[in-house]
Amino acid sequence: MILSITYLYWLVGIILLITSGMILSDKTHTRRFSSGGFWLVYAVIFLIGDKLPPALVGALVIVMALIAGFGGVLSGKTQTLTEEARRASAKRLGNKLFIPALTIPAVTVIGTLLAKQLVFGGTPLLDPKNITLVSFGVGCIVAVLLACLLTRDTVGQSMKEARRLTEALGWAVVLPQMLGMLGLVFSDAGVGKAVAHLVTTTINMDTRLVAVVVYCVGMALFTVIMGNGFAAFPVMAGGVGVPILVGVHHANPAAMVAIGMFSGYCGTLLTPMAANFNIVPAALLELPDKNAVIKVQVPTALSILAANIALLYFMM
Numbered sequence: 001m002i003l004s005i006t007y008l009y010w011l012v013g014i015i016l017l018i019t020s021g022m023i024l025s026d027k028t029h030t031r032r033f034s035s036g037g038f039w040l041v042y043a044v045i046f047l048i049g050d051k052l053p054p055a056l057v058g059a060l061v062i063v064m065a066l067i068a069g070f071g072g073v074l075s076g077k078t079q080t081l082t083e084e085a086r087r088a089s090a091k092r093l094g095n096k097l098f099i100p101a102l103t104i105p106a107v108t109v110i111g112t113l114l115a116k117q118l119v120f121g122g123t124p125l126l127d128p129k130n131i132t133l134v135s136f137g138v139g140c141i142v143a144v145l146l147a148c149l150l151t152r153d154t155v156g157q158s159m160k161e162a163r164r165l166t167e168a169l170g171w172a173v174v175l176p177q178m179l180g181m182l183g184l185v186f187s188d189a190g191v192g193k194a195v196a197h198l199v200t201t202t203i204n205m206d207t208r209l210v211a212v213v214v215y216c217v218g219m220a221l222f223t224v225i226m227g228n229g230f231a232a233f234p235v236m237a238g239g240v241g242v243p244i245l246v247g248v249h250h251a252n253p254a255a256m257v258a259i260g261m262f263s264g265y266c267g268t269l270l271t272p273m274a275a276n277f278n279i280v281p282a283a284l285l286e287l288p289d290k291n292a293v294i295k296v297q298v299p300t301a302l303s304i305l306a307a308n309i310a311l312l313y314f315m316m
Contacts, residue, residue, distance in 0.1 A: 013046030034072030111135025179228035195239030220267035227273025229264030251316035
């Protein structure tokens with residue numbers, strides 16, 4: 001049997017389904033039906049989304065957006081250990097607390113490197129098309145089991161903590177996936193070609209430095225708008241990267257892709273659209289200014305963007 005990424009989707013769907021059940025059954029939750037329904041719809045998409053008509057999946061996504069947009073996704077009051085109990089547990093475990101966290105990248109790397117050797121009867125154990133993601137999923141499962149052994153707790157408690165963290169992050173959990181798909185929609189809609197036409201008709205791209213600046217700054221700006229570098233990349237790569245940097249200035253495609261994505265990440269540091277990176281931390285830390293994280297990151301983002309422009313110019 002091949003461990004495919006489908007099993008990972010099912011696992012995420014089951015966790016979301018349990019989370020939804022916990023919220024719906026929590027009578028103290030002020031928005032238990034809307035919040036529980038939000039995570040229930042998301043669970044359905046993970047569990048059977050590939051079996052449903054695309055139009056129906058799109059409608060479910062719109063339902064989720066409406067629930068979140070009207071403030072229907074709120075956190076409930078979850079039961080947690082007392083401060084004294086948590087401090088005592090942390091003191092007892094010490095640095096062992098890092099073992100489950102470090103297990104995830106360790107198992108991911110090992111699975112990725114040894115995937116070619118994990119073949120039984122001519123059938124690979126891990127899905128060859130998604131080796132890293134499947135290994136990552138296995139690493140998460142192993143980490144949970146190790147955490148239960150170390151803390152002497154149950155998988156049920158881990159689900160309670162999963163619910164607490166999911167509710168703390170809220171609708172922002174969905175944002176990276178949605179914005180990543182937005183990039184594909186923009187690409188299929190021909191936005192990249194439109195950008196290429198607009199840029200080439202308004203800016204002289206015959207100068208290599210100008211082309212590099214437009215590409216890197218464009219990646220950052222599109223990421224600011226979309227909130228995700230993966231959504232911005234198909235647009236800028238299709239509009240400027242491939243036809244101009246590679247086609248006209250004969251840039252190294254590997255450098256163009258890597259530094260372009262890094263430039264997009266500079267935009268991630270500057271936008272509230274990247275809610276899971278910039279807005280959620282401010283909420284979790286209860287900062288009075290919801291944009292405090294972004295303001296701190298501005299100098300870093302701009303300096304790295306300038307360095308990326310220089311790197312791409314000299315490496316292409």
